[in-house]
Amino acid sequence: MSQALLVLEDGRVFRGQSYGAEGKTLGEVVFATGMTGYQETLTDPSYAGQIVVQTAPHIGNTGVNARDEESNRVWVEGYVVRDPSRIVSNFRSENSLPEELKKFGVVGISGIDTRALTRHLRTAGSMRGGVFSGDASKQPVEQLIAEVQGAVKMRGLSLSDIVTTPENYTVTAEGTKVGKVAIVDLGIKRSTIEHMAARGLEVAVFPAKVDAETLLAAKPDAVFYSNGPGDPEAAGAQVEVLREILNQKIPFFGICFGNQLLGRALGFETYKLPFGHRGINQPVLDRRTGKVEVTAHNHGFAVKVEGGPEVASPAGYGRVSVSHVSLNDDCVEGLECLDIPAFSVQYHPEAAAGPHDSNYLFDRLVELIQKNKAAK
């Protein structure tokens, strides 16, 4: 196994072995704390542009299979693990993880003190980094650091065009159709679509650059903005489209990036978290029921709402309630408009990987659609 280096922009270097493809990669280094679901993580488009550190030591034990893919490719920019599995043990496995990484050219590193790295990122914040293996690792470290320091920053970055679907497509509803949802694909996960379809929703998926007229022309019962990578501040066009939808009082649901864009459409600011939330054990309080959900998170940005759980939309969309809040750091985890039919959550109710506690939010979408239909 050839040597590999993980180099951080602040000059810290970890030495390990090459994992997956050999070569070099640059990106924002973030850590994810889930103990299961590496395949879902790797194929989650929200991780585009990021080098993901798995805090769980053993990765790859169960191989990979087509059923558990969240999109049709691996999206992470680079991969950092401690103890990659040497074999695959699972009845559903179709390929080994290192083979899969090689297939998508993902450069990774193994055998490093991932906990020291995680603690470093927790303290210093997420930062740019690079994984260098093979010939790329043989250059002087100073040069590698300089290369990392020259890499693009996540703040201000738009990645939607890279991860979005090139073409429109439709997924039919399972069972009795209860409505139609127009999805703006900012990096959507397959589970999200499956959850909607399973609840009788026909799903029409549009590329990130879709305009309001096209969306409206599909005559959707609701519009949905998906999760996805990048800085919400760089998604001005999608925010404008969203405002059109809100103006039309068409029911809206957003997840993750979609939540941040609803926040911006309503006139709130978004900001970058020091090291983000990436895990499947995050407690979120649903203010409406007072219940706690254990949820899947993957976000580096968040919506800033100040002045209480219920405030007026600065952009004039009426009253907005912070419906969900992180119990770990009080971060805004969900928004609910009280005067227009729109809501969103920062975390992942489709939860793949992760606990299924928040699947009910898809039921809320159905209810919202039905309520809105009934009101007409």
Added chain:
Amino acid sequence: MPKRSDINSVLVIGSGPIVIGQACEFDYSGTQACRVLRAEGIRVILVNSNPATIMTDPDFADATYIEPITPEVIESIIIKEKPDAILPTLGGQTALNAAMALHELGILEKYNVELIGAKVDAIKKGEDRQIFKQLVLDAGADVAKSVICGTVDECVSAAAELGYPLMVQPSFTMGGLGSGFAYNEEELRRICESGLQASPVTQVMLSESILGWKEYELELMRDTNDNCVVVCSIENVDPVGVHTGDSITVAPALTLTDREYQNLRDISIDIIRAVGVDTGGCNIQFAVDPTNGRVVVIEMNPRVSRSSALASKATGFPIAKIAAKLAIGYTLDEIPNDITRVTPASFEPTLDYIVVKVPRFAFEKFPAANNTLTTTMKSVGEAMAIGRNYSQALQKALRSLEKRGSSFNWDGALGNVAELLEQIKTPTDGRIVQVQQALRAGATAEQVFDSTKIDPWFIDQIVLINEVAADVAAAPSLDETVIKLAKDHGFSDAQIAQIRGLSEAEVRTMRHAMNLRPVFKTVDTCAGEFPAETPYHYSTYEEETEVAPSNRKKVVILGSGPNRIGQGVEFDYSCVHASFALSDAGYETIMINCNPETVSTDYDTSDRLYFEPLTLEDVLEVIHAEQQSGELVGVVVQLGGQTALGLAKGLQEAGIPILGTSPDAIDLAEERGLFSKILDDGDLLAPANGTALNLSEAEVIAARIGYPVLVRPSFVLGGRGMEIVYDQAGIRDYFDRIADQGIVGPNHPLLVDRFLDDAIEIDIDALFDGTDLYVGGVMEHIEEAGIHSGDSSCTLPPITMSDSQIARVREATLKIAQGIGVRGLLNVQFALAADVLYVLEANPRASRTVPFVSKALGITLAKAASLVMVGRTIKQLVSEGHLPEKDGTYIPAGSPIAVKEAVLPFKRFATKDGRFVDSLLGPEMRSTGEVMGIDVDFPKAFAKSQSAAGSALPTSGTIFISVSDRDKPQVILPVRRLQQLGYKVLATSGTAAILARHGIEVQVVRKHTDDNSVAEGPSIVDLISAGKVDVVVNTPSGSSARKDGYEIRAATTAADKAIFTTIAQLSAAIGSFEEVIAGPFAVKSLQDHAIDRAVALAN
């Protein structure tokens, strides 16, 4: 919802004595509960019959009742204390069963006491197999096909439908007692018979075989607001077929995809909701078919369990503590996470390390027992290890077992592949090493999988370990890269040394010269996402250490490692007390231990906790890490049993200060020649003796001092290898049997003592500071010398010794303490024969009886000892109030009598042909736990101790007597009295003849081996098996006669009836029979006993 305002006092029910399947994990959970409830301002009333526990310390409850856990006794406590609620979910199955009995007898309703933690309905749903099965199916999950049966015949006809092999599980038992797999009708009949007997409701469930499936457990918590969290997933390395308590287990689960794991999580949450556990924890077990992922729910426990203790230690999420808070009304989001302090408990811990638990077995104590692992738990303890990967954690866990041959090894010839592959088909205590040896000898991973059904991932990890060993062997030199590789996969210095043909010390020196030392990471519940405020550490070989510098004076306390027979919770008690006392005295306390069941490994107990194997290497590295800042005052080795004591010498050689009695002084007590000199100097007598290094020496000595002789290896605990030998043939047989155990050899001589017949054995625990001796207590054994002190019942104060005899014991103890140079605790065993006092042995360390003494007399011996070790004098401790003014030899009039009784695990062990092992007591300790009965006089206290030990004396019924000729004269009076009390007497012909001559009406019954000419009708064994005998008195004589009695004793064990195997015991019990007939026990808390003692002292 905040804390309920209507609960001001809570009765906590403990789990009673340590038995297999229910060990000190419930001391850990119960202690946590008591601490939490008191911190919430609730008055805590505790009932637990186990004096060895930390929870029964008077400091942990407002009223502590060391009383039998029976409905009658609990009712008396309820009447006296009027608790608002009862919390039964932290005391294992014992507490849960007691709570159910209270409910069924209408006691809860009568006194308006609420059950908190789990409702009656939820307990029923979780534990009744039929109801549970329906509930699982309703939750959309699957169960193994099954049928509930109430008779053996029903079982046989059900089997025709389900097909063999079949799993048999009795309802309402713990630790899988009575369960097993039946491959044919004969086995089915046998297992069902004992299973039906084991079940309090005479019910067993037969189910389709899921042997070889993967097994998982999830630990959940739920609050009144329906918030549910999964605290931990645990995967069994041994597939279904081996009880989870006997399996090697790993956390988190390592061979599930997220989709599969979330499915188990969803099912678990559906089940906990349906069962209705809404203020506490539960544990759900699953089997997963590795070929298609089919999931079957095995069972759930609606309470805190052994696995939840493991999960708490594995994750840093204190399940019992949180369960107690939920029980009084809090919700999960209202409880802060102790470790991060800023995040709430309503989350799921995530691990960035691997935890491996390995069971500790005691088959060497039961040579006749079949060591095949089944669904009936047989292990007596466990060790847990934490590493940054599986191989590291596994190897650390195996060496934590401190058992010869339990670690992987690469010396010796390669085994025969075919033979090894055949051997590993049967799960046994040593299978993991056999698997490693099979792979080492050339078996493929596939072959090993075919033989064991262990998941290929776990097998590959052993392949990996073998490859690393090969790399170590093949490396041109032992350089940094290769050592680092070995260390990353958990190799000890000793293992590396073995592979390279070096000594352990040489490897360590080389490694230290490279400055290659472990770093210490933190268990933080969150994989590093938030800063951890709690210093709970484990070692690994990586870049960054997380040990925070501190400039305080430090004391390291070595724990006692995995529980085993002879070394259990009693030592943990002492370690925990030392930690508390030294912390109060201003020291920073550092605990090292590897037993996940204990209070000592609670991160709340000491200032710093290192979850590490107790080997010299691992301990030295912790000490080195701590020495980087502050001042290490020293290491406490005398409280952690033989485990800690055994490390003293190596630590001293490494220049580490040992607190208290020095290692050289420890040797004085262990080394026969040196110890004899101390006795000679003090004019003290020992039984005639000698030391032998081999058989011929032993024969010469025995001939000189005369048979019978007591033989015992030096440097062992719990009477390991200790036997009474009656003749030359016996001594030869003994050497044959111990030949391959390595317990006797050049550095480990065999001690041969003249065995004193008809002597009283005495135990004393004392404290010595170099000047003054302070006696904790003098205990008189009820069984005569020859029965291991750990298995013998004893009384405190002594019941037949005069003041002058006690004074002689005290004087002798002082001389020994001075001779050895004790600083701290000393335990001495004496025998008193014909009023001559003999010294049997002295141990300059905490003994098993320290907690018993502390509870019986209110003398906190372990705390005082730890202060003496750091230089305080007994005079100071007395004047500061740490010790009462008068020591344990002071027995004021009206002092209560405390009786300690041992609890034996014979029921857990079957021979190869499926029968119970012999239940005879001897010089080798076999008990797993103990109970205490305390009352105004001996008969009452002894009756309580029998009830607490689970063999309550019957108030009427039939008594069977069969005693050796030697014992016949002594049995007459007791039996006569029993008959007067109304018991019917049966006896074998010989015994019956003697009894009849004394006017005792006795019915002759034939022995198992007699034919009908001796007596008509069923044999005694048949009668016992049929449940027609309530008490059995059977004493053996010589070694041949033992075999005759075996059938009787085995049947009695199976039938769960009281048995007396010594006349001393029976005589002692006569008054107690009278007491049980007279009526229910009176109850009194330790706190009230303490007031009485204080008043007596003041007068």
